[in-house]
Amino acid sequence: MGRVRSQDVRERPDVAVVVAARAGDPQAVEHLVRGCLPLVYNIVGRALDGHSDVDDVVQDTMLRALDGLPGLEEPERFRSWLVAIAVRQVRDRWRGRQARPQSDLPDEAVQEVAPEADFADLAILRLALSGQRREAVEATRWLEDGEREVLSLWWMEAAGELTRAELAAACDLAPQHAAVRVQRVKERLESGRAVVRALAASPRCAELDAQLTSWDGRPSARWRKRLARHVRDCPQCLFNTSELVPTEGLLGGFALVPVPIGLAGLLLAKSMPSASAAGGTAHAPGSVSRAGHLLGKLAAKPVAMLTAGAVALVGGGALYAYTRSDAPVRPPAAKAQPHAPASPTASSPPPPTLTTSATPSPTPTAVSTLLGRHALRSAEQSGRYVREVGNLGFLGPVAATSPESAKQEATFRFVAGLADSHCYSIEDASGRYLRHYAFRIRLDANDGSAVFQKDATFCARPGSIDGSVSLESYNYPGRYLRYRDNLELWADLAQNTAAFRASRSFTVVGPWT
Numbered sequence: 001m002g003r004v005r006s007q008d009v010r011e012r013p014d015v016a017v018v019v020a021a022r023a024g025d026p027q028a029v030e031h032l033v034r035g036c037l038p039l040v041y042n043i044v045g046r047a048l049d050g051h052s053d054v055d056d057v058v059q060d061t062m063l064r065a066l067d068g069l070p071g072l073e074e075p076e077r078f079r080s081w082l083v084a085i086a087v088r089q090v091r092d093r094w095r096g097r098q099a100r101p102q103s104d105l106p107d108e109a110v111q112e113v114a115p116e117a118d119f120a121d122l123a124i125l126r127l128a129l130s131g132q133r134r135e136a137v138e139a140t141r142w143l144e145d146g147e148r149e150v151l152s153l154w155w156m157e158a159a160g161e162l163t164r165a166e167l168a169a170a171c172d173l174a175p176q177h178a179a180v181r182v183q184r185v186k187e188r189l190e191s192g193r194a195v196v197r198a199l200a201a202s203p204r205c206a207e208l209d210a211q212l213t214s215w216d217g218r219p220s221a222r223w224r225k226r227l228a229r230h231v232r233d234c235p236q237c238l239f240n241t242s243e244l245v246p247t248e249g250l251l252g253g254f255a256l257v258p259v260p261i262g263l264a265g266l267l268l269a270k271s272m273p274s275a276s277a278a279g280g281t282a283h284a285p286g287s288v289s290r291a292g293h294l295l296g297k298l299a300a301k302p303v304a305m306l307t308a309g310a311v312a313l314v315g316g317g318a319l320y321a322y323t324r325s326d327a328p329v330r331p332p333a334a335k336a337q338p339h340a341p342a343s344p345t346a347s348s349p350p351p352p353t354l355t356t357s358a359t360p361s362p363t364p365t366a367v368s369t370l371l372g373r374h375a376l377r378s379a380e381q382s383g384r385y386v387r388e389v390g391n392l393g394f395l396g397p398v399a400a401t402s403p404e405s406a407k408q409e410a411t412f413r414f415v416a417g418l419a420d421s422h423c424y425s426i427e428d429a430s431g432r433y434l435r436h437y438a439f440r441i442r443l444d445a446n447d448g449s450a451v452f453q454k455d456a457t458f459c460a461r462p463g464s465i466d467g468s469v470s471l472e473s474y475n476y477p478g479r480y481l482r483y484r485d486n487l488e489l490w491a492d493l494a495q496n497t498a499a500f501r502a503s504r505s506f507t508v509v510g511p512w513t
Contacts (some may be wrong), residue, residue, distance in 0.1 A: 018075035021066075029066065036079070037062060038256045039161055040086050045119040045257065046140065046152035047090045054119070055260070057093050057482075061086045080169035083162065085151070087170050090149060116301040118258070132193075133250050135200075139192030142224035143185070150185045158183075158251035186247065191228040194241040198231050200439060201240045202492050203485050205230075208237060217438040370424060370460060370469075372416045375512055378483065379468040379505035385410040386426060386481075386506065393481075393489035395439030398512060407512035418446070418453035419474050425456045429513075434458075434481075436473060441481060441489035461466065463505030470504045 020028035037058070044057045065082050072081060119140075143151060153170060156162040162170075170180035194320070198208055208230055215223060231237040376386035378395055387396045387410040398410045408429055417423035426434040431444040435456035446452060454475035461470040461480075473479040479491040482504035494500065 015075045018069075018072070018078045020073060022069045022075065032066075032078075035080055036065075039079075039156065040082065040260050041259045042092060042161075042256045043083065043086050043152045043156060046155060047145075047149045048093065049119050049141070049145075049148060054091050057086075057089045061089045071316070077169070079162070080166040083166060083170035084172070087149065087153075087450075096399070109223070132245060135193055135196045135244075136189070136247050136250050136343075138196045139189055141219040142192035142195060142221060143188060144221045147185050147188055147221070150181050154182045154185060155251060158248050159256075160451070161256070166417060188224070189247060191231075192219075192224050193244055193247070194231045194237075195224055195227045197241045197244065198227070198234075198237040200493065202490070202495075205234055205236045205240075207234060216440075218439060289442075344383065368509060373411060373413045373511040374412050375412070375505040375509050377509050379463055379465050379507050380502040381483070384487075385512075386412075386434075388443050391432070391443050393434060393443065395487040395489060397484040402512075404513065411511040411513050417457035417459075417474060419450070419457040420459070423457050423459040423474050424471075425453075426458065436476075436479075436481075436491035439491045441480065441491060463507075464498070464501035465505060468505040468507050470506070472500075 017028050017031050021032050035137075039053075040061050041058050044061065045054050048054050048057065061082070065085055072078065074081075140148065140151060150171070153162060153167045157167050164175065164178065167182070168175045170471060171178055171181070173181065198205065208227070211227065211230055231241060375398075378384045378386075381395060382397045383397050383399060385398045387398065388395060388408070389396070389409070396406070396410070398406050411429065412434065413427045414424050415427055416425070418425045428434070428443055432445050433452075433456040434441060434443055435452065436442075437444070437455065444452070444456075446456070455473075457474035458471035459479060460472055461472050462468075463470045471481040473481070473491045475489060478494050480494055481489060482492055482500070483489055484492075484503070490498075492504075494504075
């Protein structure tokens, strides 16, 4: 049986369309842009791992292709020619970044991170990925730049968007050499998947934990090799990874990450007038409406989803509709007060005023009443609270007789979520935020990046007992803040067990200090 393509083959440009576009037909140019922009965006995005240069490289690729169309002698090779342009642009951007010293960049440029700075995170969010598909995307973070280039092309081949011949031509390789490169990258991706699975295991292998003491939490090829060696030799880790299916089995019909509407609009604004000029006509008013029409088609372009969650693409962005019984309450934005508790109501009494000699009393868990200073007490472990030790999150004991430092470590301020004001971010007294990093809960200063803001945003869900609350990761739905057997705090995948539900349930109480 042939592989199912995520893009309808009827939408792939045929020779007649390429010939017409080469001659300057605006409708043919429109068809090429509409059909090929998602492919280019996904190749460049994955090759550059969502770096802030992605949009620029995509624009350069498409505009170079449109400008070079008149000189394309073999229209039947348009797609491999276009992908080859994308690969060259990616390599040029790599060389440019390596050649330019970091010190030459202005401070604000060094600190700025693109809103979609991690393509793996973007794919997980926009395509609502779960299970092994999500793990496969997460594993791409453990590859080197050169490996991501080949991966981006093979990923499109496995998803049915490219042929092996187009892949080889884009890399300027013989088919045999291309096969060797692809196989090498597939092996490294598979080892990355095993590492991702081993790190997320609960409970995690104690020997693997010991190896992580010097790891800074950032995925890298060097750490992939080191951790993969342990996974291969460890019976427990091997057992945890034994059910992984080959990546090819996950990518058949894999949906493309939708193109941001802003990027599509900017590209069209640049390309449509040139298309009219290529045809020897003035830029007529109709070109504006034609660009608007194309924008609408790009935004409404159907995407074949392979996940159970419902996803509606709106204007190049994503509207996520989770069919969950514990969906968050979303009060009107006008009623939200991001830096103070909501006014008390008959059904929601205000948080009690406490002294340091008293045990904190429960605070209502309605969304409108979580804003403000609180402590999080385990619903199961009496007398234990979410607290920080250094920069890591633990479940630790706190009592009226505890030192002030321990009480301060267990007191946080709930503010409107950095990534979504309907959820929460949790700040300590020093201004650091509770966030997950490689799924370990830690406290870090806000670096202003979109990735950090998502990592530091949690959505309130009902806990396992009345009056308790669970905190679900905003950017990894299905992962909850919970304590493990060693009392470390992690963002772990939900398990349908009473023990897991208890470990992710907390009672929101008044502040210790």
